[in-house]
Amino acid sequence: MSKKIKVLYIAGLGRSGSTILDKILGEIDGFFSVGEMNYIWDRGLIENRVCACGVPFRECKMWKEVLCEAFGALDRIDAQKMQAFREKIRTRHTLLGLLPRGKRFLSARLGKYPNEFQRLYQAVQSITGSKIIIDSSKFPSHAYLLKMLSVIDLYVIHLIRDPRAITYSWQRKKFDPGTGIFMPTLSPLKSSLSWLAWNVIIELLWNNSDQSAKYMQVHYQDFVTQPKVIIENIVRFVGESPSDLPFISKNHVDLAHAHAFSGNPTRFHQGKIQILPDTEWHSQLKLRYKILTTLITWPLLMRYRYALAPRHPALE
Ligand SMILES: [Zn+2]
Incomplete structure (x- = not known):
């Protein structure tokens, strides 16, 4: 029987710092980042977005080799059909997985779709020779799908950030050089819910x-204030030894090219990068949005020990 493939999955709502976390982990020897793999059919094959290595997805040597290894040839993949399958498992559907009958229902609903991902992750491991594959798809639904595959040994990092910071980030206009347009925005009500x-x-x-042995919570503010410590903890969490990390100081990293075709524009960053907390929301998020977000999210704010009325860090 072949060895299981270790996948380190970053789960959590977008704008939580997942892209930079994914990028740093991907620099570690034996780790390989695939970025947001759940979008491979549309953002990769159909839209042909620019890969973090600088060329369109379909021209990226690494992804061409992976797809040929998994499916024989690029033109053998029916990306539209795969994308339609992905819609059969949305975040809300994963709750069915908590019930025995629901599990069977989801399994029947998805048919052979999870096996297509099994071929992909097997091909990534074989082409890159990596021990651990990092996937920052973030959706609980994609993690659920991976958990259905017996060949995958799944480790989940639950990345959590103050929802007021997330509300602010989803409102901010950010240009994505991978698509040539601005990233989507979300209303404060929608991002909070x-x-x-x-x-x-x-x-x-x-x-x-x-x-729980394969589940780890990572808080954004811990990661951005002591990134090296958090990365070391994550490496130990997946059973590896944290040596030879890409840090040149306790909060500076040296990043090279990667192959994420989807994610925050940070995926294109390379060279020496300083990891710093983004605190702009404290002064820039409108008071009414701060109040709205706090009212909607307060039960979990308390659970995660966020202040209901946060003070600007400069005043603390
Ligand atoms: Zn590439």
């Missing part, structure tokens, strides 16, 4: 006695 729902679902699915 999504933050609440996603964190509850991730905890229900992974923070329990069956899974």
Whole structure:
């Protein structure tokens, strides 16, 4: 029987710092980042977005080799069909996975779709020779799908950030050089409700006695204030030894090219990067949005020990 493939999955609502976390982990010897693998059919094959290595996805040597190894040839893949399958498992559907009958229902609904990902992750491991594959798809649904595959040994990092910072980030206009257009925005109401729902679902699915050994919470503010310590903890969490990390000081990293075709524009960053907390939201988020976000998310704010009325860090 072949050895299981270790996948380190970053789960959590977008704008939580997942892209830079993924990038740093991907620099470690034996680790390889695939970015947001759940978008491979649309953002990769159909839209042909620019890979972090600088060429369009379909021209990227690494992805061409992976797809040929997995499926024989690029033109053998029906990306539209695969994308339609992905819609059969949305975040809300994963709650069915908590019930025995629901598990069977989801399994029947997805058919052979999870096996397509099995071929992909097997091909990534074989082409890159990596021990650990990092996937920052973030969706609880994609983690659920990976958990269905017996060949995958899944480790989940639950990345959590103050929802007021997330509300602000989802409102900010950010240009994505990978698409040539601005990144999507979300209303404060929608981002707050999504933050609440996603964190509850991730905890229900992974923070329990069956899974807890392979579940780790990482708080954004811990990661950005002591990145080296957090990366060391994550490396130990997946059973590896934290030596030869890409840090040149306790909060500076040296990044090379990667192959993420989707994610925050940070995926294109390379060279020496300083990891710093982004505190702009404290002064820039409108008071009414701060109040709205706090009212919607307060149960989990308390659970994660965020202040209901946060003070600007400069005043502390
Ligand atoms: Zn590439």
